[in-house]
Amino acid sequence: MTLQRCHHIARASRTALIALGLLSLAVPGAAFANTAATQATDSAAIEQRNKAIVEAAFEKWRGGTYVFAELLAPDVVWTIHGSGPVAGTYLNQKDFIEQASRPLTSRLATPIAPEVHNIFADGDTVIIRFDGTATTTSGAPYRNQFVWILKMKDGLVANAEAFLDLVAYQQVVDNNAPRSQ
Incomplete structure (x- = not known):
């Protein structure tokens, strides 16, 4: 070679x-x-699924169906930001409904009708901005604006942060008698 x-x-x-x-x-x-x-691809599918779950729940709510029992995980952590008696963190669905939702809804003659402005999804988080209107037990109008940041897990809200006008909420609670159960 x-x-x-x-x-x-x-x-x-x-x-x-x-x-x-x-x-x-x-x-x-x-x-x-x-x-x-x-x-x-998985993340996009999760976003689509979570957004669809929240959209469907709000459609049912707009139609007058109570949706919180099926949308919230039993151990949901729900934080209402701001100051006032209802502001704080609730460590499960029962506490949130009993201590934050029911004081308001028991003083409404009609269910809150949500009008959704935007829904955004990013991974397991869904952000929804909506207005809510109802009539109080004294016949006065209730109007509020909301932004909810919902962290989803297995198709349920596991963690939520809520932003709303707490003065409007508290005025309804302070100035209206609860409906008889």
Whole structure:
């Protein structure tokens, strides 16, 4: 074998080794790209599902159906931001309904009718901005604006943050007699 032929074989071997090295680097990258694409697809599906669950619940609510029992996880953590007697964090569905929702709804002659302005979904979080209107037990109108940030888990609200006009809420509670049960 000639020296020139040996150099040619050595150069070809080096080229083959470099190509194998680059190939081994590229394959894990391709696997990572496929994993990232799959995760993005899963995330989009989760967003769509969660948004659809909240939209359907608000449609039922707008039609007069009480939806909280089916929308909230039993151990939901619900925080009402702001200041006032109802502001705070409730550690389960029962406490939220008994201590935050019922003091208001028991003083309304009609259910709150939500008018949804926007619903946004990002991963397991759904943000909804809506207005709510009702008539109080004394016949006065109740109007409020809400932003809820809902963290979903397994199709239920596991964690919620609520922003609303707490003065309007408290005026209804303070100035209206509860309905007889």
